[in-house]
Amino acid sequence: MDELTARRARSFGPVAATYDRVRPGYPPDGVSWLLEEAAAAGIARTGRRRVLDLGAGTGALTRDLVARGLDVVAIEPDPHMRAVLEARVPRADVRAGSAEDLPVDDGEIDVVIGAQMWHWVDVDRATAEVARVLRPGGTLGLLWNLRDERVEWMAELGSVFGGDDVHYRRAADVSLPAGAPFTATAARDFRWSQELAPTDIVDLVATRSQVQVMADTERSEVLARVGDFVASHPAVAGRGRIVVPYVTSCWRATRI
Ligand SMILES: C[S@@+](CC[C@H](N)C(=O)[O-])C[C@H]1O[C@@H](n2cnc3c(N)ncnc32)[C@H](O)[C@@H]1O
Numbered sequence: 001m002d003e004l005t006a007r008r009a010r011s012f013g014p015v016a017a018t019y020d021r022v023r024p025g026y027p028p029d030g031v032s033w034l035l036e037e038a039a040a041a042g043i044a045r046t047g048r049r050r051v052l053d054l055g056a057g058t059g060a061l062t063r064d065l066v067a068r069g070l071d072v073v074a075i076e077p078d079p080h081m082r083a084v085l086e087a088r089v090p091r092a093d094v095r096a097g098s099a100e101d102l103p104v105d106d107g108e109i110d111v112v113i114g115a116q117m118w119h120w121v122d123v124d125r126a127t128a129e130v131a132r133v134l135r136p137g138g139t140l141g142l143l144w145n146l147r148d149e150r151v152e153w154m155a156e157l158g159s160v161f162g163g164d165d166v167h168y169r170r171a172a173d174v175s176l177p178a179g180a181p182f183t184a185t186a187a188r189d190f191r192w193s194q195e196l197a198p199t200d201i202v203d204l205v206a207t208r209s210q211v212q213v214m215a216d217t218e219r220s221e222v223l224a225r226v227g228d229f230v231a232s233h234p235a236v237a238g239r240g241r242i243v244v245p246y247v248t249s250c251w252r253a254t255r256i
Contacts, residue, residue: 001122008209009120012057013080019207020058020084022200024145026115030190030248031064034113034141049110052133054099055117058084059092061143065113066091073109075102099126104133113141118174127180134255140182141252144170148191148245153235160229161205161222171251182253190248195241198230204244 001009012019035051048071053062056074058081065072066089074089075097076082086094097103099114099121112130114121130140149155171187196204205211205226211219230236 004213005120007213010078011209011212012207013078015207015212016058016078016080016084018203019081020060020088022196022203023057023060023207024194024244024246025060025064026143026145027190027192027246027248028064030143030188030192030250031061031068031113033188033190034139034143034250034252035068035111050108051111051113052102052104052109053092054112054114054130055120056085056092056094057081057116059089061113061115062089062092070111073104075099075104100129102129102133106132107135109133109138110135111139111141113143115143116145118142119144123175124177127176127182131181131255136255138255139252140255141250142171142174143248143250145246145248146170148193148247151245153233154245156233157201157205157226157229160225161208162210170249172249174251176253181256183256185251185253187249187251190250191245192248193243193245196244198236198239198242199227201230201236201242201244202226 048069051065051070051072053065053072053074056062056076059074062072062074062085072092074085074092074094076085076094077096077098082094082096085092095103112134134140147154147158149158176182202223206223211222214222236242
């Protein structure tokens with residue numbers, strides 16, 4: 001991993017509270033789709049399913065997993081993100097760790113889910129760790145919220161702040177190392193939306209890693225441009241709440 005990517009992977013802590021307030025959660029039908037393969041395999045029918053939320057951040061997905069009655073271990077390397085996560089989702093078992101070094105015993109997890117994070121990992125090491133902690137028949141599920149640029153103002157917003165870049169993956173880009181012990185890979189997209197106040201769009205852009213690693217002056221300029229956009233674009237300006245459209249790109253595979 002190059003130095004800039006490593007900096008970006010570690011860039012979320014300073015904006016943890018904002019991140020928690022404005023970043024979207026995940027569509028329930030997409031999360032159900034990721035979980036269903038493990039259910040179909042009859043995993044851990046005798047007890048509650050044990051799910052590991054990888055790079056859990058402030059708990060955008062963790063909350064949903066806990067609400068489903070799952071036993072959730074939430075792994076997060078950043079102490080600021082972890083502090084918000086612990087406060088927001090007290091029923092999760094929150095642990096410091098990373099995808100490459102999971103503080104979990106061999107084979108004790110039924111489902112590993114990573115939301116908006118697999119592009120930050122060392123894929124060889126993370127795949128080996130996930131394979132180690134998953135039971136045979138368990139699921140690895142990955143998902144990304146992508147701004148739905150089929151909606152005109154979302155496409156325009158992207159051009160204002162520079163849009164997504166090569167670090168931003170989607171299910172179609174997932175590739176496990178040759179010989180990794182996984183089978184039955186599948187991918188599916190889910191369309192959904194979140195509601196925000198127009199001014200939250202500036203904060204939403206501010207939580208992006210590519211903006212976080214900018215020099216202060218450049219970051220201020222970019223965010224000022226986004227502020228102007230929000231204040232002037234007819235689809236956004238002056239509205240109480242706006243619908244922010246996403247496509248959630250989901251990918252799953254079964255541990256052999
Ligand atoms: C974009 S945030 C996503 C957080 C959360 N999953 C969500 O959906 O909101 C990426 C998270 O991955 C974490 N992260 C970065 N590198 C990681 C790694 N190697 N292993 C696990 N998590 C990592 C970051 O600290 C950050 O909390």
